[in-house]
Amino acid sequence: MNIVKMLIFILVLILMCGSVKANEISVESSVQNELGFFLCLEDGFSIKYTAVNKKSVNKISKYLSILPAEMKKGIEEIVLNPEKNGNVAGITKNEVIYLYDYEQYDASTQKYIILHEVGHIWGNHLISMKLLDYEYTDYSEAVKKDNNYITEYSRKYIVNKQRYSEDFADAVAEYLLNKDKFTKKYENRAKYIEDLVKSHKEIERKEFIECMKEKCKFLEYLANRICQMVKMKGIGNL
């Protein structure tokens, strides 16, 4: 293949990638994997689904479009399982969200389910970044100051198990659905979530600067090397 053909080939590949990354997910571009699920590539994560859940893929994409970029960071995969799992609508394991029989729910419940699971994923990601501890200690202080519960479900976890991760996931979902309403009712939680988003952003900004510095160091090293090589060949000083 000569160089011109190669360049045309690369250009066509770039154009093809661009069309797949459009807002609407191209279902046709999906491939079937060995488990019988179809895999659909989203921005930074993938969605696995079967023909039954085909419609839910674009819905999930729309529901997640309201998320700040930071909250999407920890998501690796979303699996739409067509089977029921008792009364369980969704589970988060490490960086994967499993949704069960998602089609049975109305749109507002579907939205709540996925945003609640995103709350867990973001919580796990913040723990790995050391912005949260496993016990959600600082967050539990905000909950105590608010002196109320978001749902009966998360109340049980706090009262019976002293676990705040469910309240945190509910808080993230409610906050994303209606920020003003949430802030009025859960002032301390809202401030805590907003501070977490800011801290998360700040850490990523610092990491980016560090990364750029490393790249600059490498470029400086490369420039010095070229300079030395030119000098060695006696071409002159640069």
Ligand SMILES: [Zn+2]
């Ligand atoms: Zn949960």
